[in-house]
Amino acid sequence: MKMYVGIDVAKDTLAVALPQTTTNWKVRSIRNTPEAIRKLINELPDQSHVVLEATGSYSVLLTYLLCQAQVAVSVINPKQSHHFAQLQLAVTKTDESDAVLLARYGQLVQPPCYTMESDVLLRLKQKRTLLRHFKKQQRSLANLQHAFSPLPVQDERVASSLQQLISHFQTAIAEVTAEIDQLTTQHFPDQLRRLTSIQGISTTIATALIEVTSGFAQFHSAKALAKYIGVVPVIYQSGKSQITKGICKTGDPHLRSLLYMASWSAIRYNKPCQALYQRLKAAGKAPKVALIAVVNKLLRQAFAVVKFKQDFDPDYQPVLRSFPCFLT
Structure with a gap:
């Protein structure tokens, strides 16, 4: 019989x-260190199933060591535990009460087991995060340089320092981008080639899709993929009223923005996306609504070429068939 263990993670x-x-x-309470976690794993009862929240980098070490030790673990969205606490009418929130709440959640809901990402994907995530921060810093410095340019009196030392920092970040961005491309090409060559065969999906977007979705390994439908990335509409219906409240925006905002920009290219060069956009515009839909629909179309195309292991064919006629499961 499974024994659910709740673990509330702090720094x-x-x-x-x-x-x-x-x-x-x-x-x-134990320390969040490798030594303490390994000691805990050795003390866990047989058939233990650990339940914890996804708390960014703080929970990765625990999840990684549990998966290495082949202990069943479920990583849930904090929203799930929050709403479960409301369901239980909980009025106390401490680390100890949260740990018990997670254990009770495991007993009642029996969440699915989590599959840890490969070491390559963990490295790829770190590099993409670093790349985003480098680009943010470069933009900030470039804006500051532009703000100083019209001043009647300019400090040469300040101008020189700004230019040196901007050049430094440009070099760093190029190096990290090359490392990301090398990792993706080396470990995901087929997925990268098939994704970039879709008009509108660049190498940058293909790499981001592979990293965010863990190589599409945990998705069994294109709809689940679109929901995970956060581009499906939020529909509220009660009685006679039905309201669409935009898209859910639950996933990576950087990837969403990349896909939105890709939709502009797709409506020009991707025949199925172009036809969808024109049909929606003719039906009176707003341009942004039609572009979000194109983003969903791109994700369905990306899901299909990876799952069925085929290059993109703009004239392909869909047929009903099953697809292989990546979790076998």
């Missing part, structure tokens, strides 16, 4: 709720 500590009976847990 320096982990609150662990170990089951004593089906309704009681013993809660203790």
Whole structure:
């Protein structure tokens, strides 16, 4: 019988709720370090199933070591535990109570097991995050340089320092971009080639899709992929009223912006996307609404070429068929 263990993750500590009976847990706190986590893993009961929240970098070490030790683990969205706490009418929020809440969530909901990303994908995520920060810093410095340019009296030392920093970030951006391209080409050559065969999807977008989706490994439908990235409409219906509240925006905002920009290219060069855009515009849809529909079309095309292992064919006629499961 599975025994659900709830772990609330903080920067320096982990609150662990170990089951004593089906309704009681013993809660203790340990350090969020490799040594303490390995000791905890050795002390876990047989058939333990750990439940924790996704808390960015702080939870990755714990998840990584649990998966290495082949301990069943579920990583849930913090929104899920928050709404579960509201369902339980919880009025207390501490690390200890959150750990017990996660254990109870595991018992009642029995969430699916999490599959840890490969070391290559973990490195790719870090490099893409670093690249975004480099570009942000470069834009900030370039804006500052532009703001100083009309001043009647300019400090040469300031101008020189700004130019040196901008040049430094340009070099760093080029180096990190080359490393990302090398990693993707080396470890995901087929996916990269098939994704870039779609008109509108560049190498940058293809690399971002591979990184964000873990190589499309955990998705069984294009709709689930679009929801994960955050481009599906939010529909509110009650009685006679039905309101569409834009898109859900649940995923990576940087990837969403890249896909939105890609839709402008797709409506010019991608025949199915062009036909969809023109049809929606003729039906009276707003341009942005039609472009978001094109983004969804691009994601369906990306999902199809990766899942069915075929290059993009703009004249392809869809047929009903099953696709292989990546989790086997």
